[in-house]
Amino acid sequence: MSGHYLDLSANPLRFQPIGKSVNVFFDEANRQVFAVNSGNSDIAVTSWDTRKVAYIRVPETGPVLSIKFSLDKKVLAIQRSSQHVDFVNLGKSGDAAAYSQQCKGKTTEVRSFHWTNINEIIFVTTQGVEFYQVFPEKRSLKLLRSFSVSVNWFVFSPLKNVLLLSTSSAGNTICPFHFRPQQVTRMPKFEIDLPPLPKPSKADKNAAPAQPADKLRLLDRDVTLALLYGQLYVVVVRNQARSSGIGAEIVLYLLTKDVPAKRVAVLKLDMNGRFAVNTVDNLLIVHHQASKTSAVFDIRWAGDYDGAISLHHPVLAALPISPVTIPAQETKGEAPAATAAAVAAPTAAAAAAASVVPAAEAAAKSVSCELYSPNWVVFQPNIIIDARLGCMWEVELKLEVLVSMMADKKQLIDFLLLRSDSKIVILDVCKQSLVPGRQSSLSVIARVFDTLNAVYKEHLKLATARSSTRTDDRRLSISPQVNDISFSCVIDQHDMYKHVLSQVVDIKSIQYKFMVAVIIEYIRSLNSFQIAVQHFLYEVVIKLLVENNQFYQLHQFLQYHVLSDSKPLACLMLSLESVYAPAFQLALDMLKRLSTVNDDIVDVLLSKNQLIPALRFLRSNGREDSVPARLFLEAAANSGDNALFFTVYKFFEERNMRLRRKPGFSPADHCDQYVALFNSLFGDADTPKQQVNIPHLLE
Template sequence: MEDDNYYISLCKNPIRFEPFSKSNNVFFDDANKQVFAVRCGGAMGVIMKGPEEKVCVSFRMEDRGEIVSIKFSPDKRILAAQRYLKSVEFLNFQEDLTTDQQEYSQACKGRATEIRGFVWSSTNEIVFITTAGLEHYQVIPEKRTLRNLKTLSLQVNWYFWLASSSILLISSGTLGNILHPFQFKQPGVMTRLPKFEADLPAGPKPQKLSLLDRDVTMAVIYDHLYVVVLRHPLNASSGAEIVLYQLQKESPARKTDVLKLDMSGRFAINVVDNLIMVHHQASKTSVIFDIHLDAKSDGYVNYHYPVLSPLGIKPFKLLLPSVNMQAGIDKTEYNCELYSANWIVFQPDIVIDAKLGCLWTLELNLAPLVTMIPDKDKLIQFLLYRTDSKSVILSVCAQMLVPGKQASLQSLAKVYDMLNVTYKQFLDTETQASAGEASIRHVNSKVVIEQSDMFTHVFSVFEDYKDIKYKFVVAVLIEYIRSLNQFNIPVQHYLYELVINILVQNSCFYQLHQFLQYHVLSDSKPLACLMLSLESVYPPAHQLALDMLKRIQTANEEIIEVLLSKQQLLPAIRFIRSVGIVDNAQSRKFLEAALSTNDNMIFYTVFKFFEQRNQRLWANPRFQQGEHCDQYVKQFEALFGSESLMPLQPVQ
């Protein structure tokens, strides 16, 4: 299969737009994930497409000069466009995305100030990033005006906006490595987080801007916000590095991780499913890093290497209008140039080819990784943190049991412990949710493998492959049960049932006895019932079951039923005496069982026992009306005479 060779692919259905040309300019708003195709400054039309738009939105604008940036507000009710260095123009839209064509504008403050860009911080708020700092405005569309909320002075080299976290990162300083994060979580409020300094390989002489915007991005990885900095080597012989700085609320960002690249040159970075995906243009390959996997550490920083060797993105074919219309072919398959110089990447997972007119999202294909990562411990650890990896994990676990591919018990133990750490977290979260403490089903971005999944999709291998030795089967199941017990996860009875059935089928009664005696198989009512059913093939199972029910301490009714079914009336009476439930015992059930023994002395003993109980409870030896024992009283009289009934005591 061709798909088996690639673990990174472009989505099957890219968003198509009019390619970049002399008459058509292309813009991308990475906050709303919208592509704008602007023809002749907007006079010939603007077409907007995005992942949420079922149909493209088109409108016209007056051509007042070349547009350098264009973005909708989050609710698509206000369009902002920058044509000039000192102002931004606005256009209101109705709910049906029609416009009244009446533009209004806002200039930045200061004669020498220029606007480097702008971002929408909320539905009706916009931030101008200027050469002199930040200008925070409220847009009032009804009045077609803006109100200044805050102005902050700061030397600005470049900026990066991460809309999903409402964080604006500003570069300042001669070298560009003084980074200032600003947060816009609350409407009308701009919160300045502590600034920090990004490491540079060595300062150039004379000093000049060294940290460029193309080498910095931001990303949320495993629920933490990072500034991601690409650090180029001083010489071509050494590889580049990617440095992660984790943003903090109260203190400067902390350098936590370094990703080692064995290459240098031009790179692009995406984040897909909590993996850092690094694309290298010269070699036309990509590598992935997982900062959750084990790494080398100096006590402060973790050093990571790619999970796999560099590999290209899966080839992509596109249907384009045919040049040869005479042949009756209206569309031709076109092999897209991967890692093209025309590619631009945006966070977290977007690739755009403006000249081809395509916007893709990157996808991670997990199935090929199974053969690419031979270390099963590492593979499972990796897969546990991936979205939609459940079926792949179960497949790997099943493969570890197949003859010819069987893993060692030590390796299986590690894998089962990894699965059950997550399983336990999930169960604890569910318990908290039911107690009203939380309502989160998602556990640390992981998939959850439950006992039912293992039983249905993994241990079913034992049915499919009859040549697997039963000793291995039992050892595997006991290892899984050990892992469940280690994390205090109640073991489901069907797992015990599977172990017992395999032992019985192979006449391993001594081992079964040992497992029960030493509580390898934990006590439970279903297990006791299963043991009772095995009495015909293994007579001691009856007593083992009875002992188990006694240990459970909440199985009194079950024990009575077992004893009565075996016509062990006297042991049953001794049992109800020992646990103090004589007063509540159902006399009819005992009398019926005693009569069915066809042993008159047993019937006599049981009848007399309950007569004495009645006398003690109600000062009357007769059975209560609700006990429905009349037929047994008549039977007693027929066998032993009415004079054998305990006489009624006179009322004092």
């Protein structure tokens, strides 16, 4: 199995590579790549979602600095000047006439723009942020709000429409804004801690003291926004001085609406250099260019906690991404190599130099992609673009490989439960832990079951809470604690039975005692979380015990309620009477304890021709007046026991006398044939030749 737990998607998005006359721009919100040919009004748009290339023609009025579609793909915004942004309607009307919006202030420059809603856009300028509503039919814009802030740099997240503006001289004072339809919220500003300046070494005693200009600054390349477990974090890379011998770290600040963002976690990297960050399945993936490795962090992974900040180390040792090859595309001539800026910031337009595979050679071979290339540009959540190759990938996590790398089963299950599409992997881990050669101890298996069932129980509680809100006329809201719970994976009893227990129970190399202990441990775990155990789990235990003639242990399990009472279990025990005679009485006792199955007890007794015990049971429950006489008379007649028939007949005669003050049966009882049978056997006498004491039989 591969020793790489990260992959780049096998089917990358291919687009026209950057070149002398081609600039490439990436739209994060729509996940589209724009290839703009200078001197040509045609623009190639390649979309990750459709994997199709669309060509649009717009008026050529100068070099493109940035380009993005509106969220409904009907309006194209193009920045060609530092002073304004042009708009082109691309609807069915065919009206491609451009209209423009100037930013506020004569000396103000537009640094970037971002669509926040279908017809809403923000301009990030050197003097703050401007929030506009776009009216395509009127070919105009309306200013909704503006904020005056001196801007060093900015970071925008289309996932939550949150904008960060850096404002202080050191760049570490951050002003966050949250955009919603026709609304903008200015969130409390906060400061990001900077690492201390390195102290001069002994060899530099005569060096001049550090001046204010030498103060460390926070740069936009070290800051990103990441969505983890439904919450938005400011992710800050902090490199340390090499002379300090301390590795870099990543600091997470939790963004909240009403209070300044606070530092909540520190991720230790144990190396320095250039880093880039992706998020995959609520994990932070930290790429390190110098070592060409990537590390995985999970902020819900157990770490050191001091009451305010948690300290985390990588889940596993950092490893390279799996090698990648792509079919070489035909190209003509030579083109310069891309710089990161050409794609990283859509406001940059540039390029630098390298050769491209000649057309004849390209058709005959594949290209091995350089991993952690200087041409790589990383976008949230999991996008990597190489503009020189003309490739866009998604970073993917290989859970199957992680399984073989994590020895602690409990920690492995904790990790997998938080991942999407991990159910089959979890079930396979459980199955392998029962197979000889990879078998885990019963204590480890018990901890795994408890971990799975803790999540299972919370899932059931959440389902019940949601159901109650649908049925409650007052529409009671669920508590925030319940609402905020999100489970990537839940393993229920059916999953465990179908994919694990039923598949290993017949493996001869597994001792039946071990399997019985495992299933009993699973039942114990379910009971400890007050989850009703399904009958098929009991059936597996009984099947194992019967096949191995362990009837005494089965008897003990039932007697001491290790196997809980249920109608299906009682029926199963009844079917075992031929191989274990006490099974009938055990089943009957179980049915008696289940107060809701009285009719079943009567049916069972009748099927065994035990009419007198059935009548006793009905009398003890006060139900003898409601049972149909014909049912019992038919069973008694078929038994061939005249004394039994006489006793049952007289029982119902007495009941008729009590209820209707006469012993005869009414036509509605449909007992005429049994009255005739009684008269033929016993005549009109009150008792047969063999005296029968009815009260004694029914006591």
